[in-house]
């Protein structure tokens with residue numbers, strides 16, 4: 001993973017982020033405010049950890065995008 005280049009621009013300036021926030025994750029999406037563990041369907045890790053890799057040149061978060069509609073976006 002660390003040897004790959006950016007999926008968008010090919011830059012090698014990829015930052016790997018891991019934030020261990022447990023159940024103190026706050027997400028605002030689709031007019032909702034969620035607070036708790038990290039949702040697993042947003043492409044930023046899940047559970048206890050925010051985990052993502054992003055490019056310092058173009059800003060692209062590395063991953064399989066577009067993501068399918070997340071739980072937060074579902075009508076209630």
Ligand SMILES: [Zn+2]
Nearest residue numbers: 006009055058
């Ligand atoms: Zn890039």
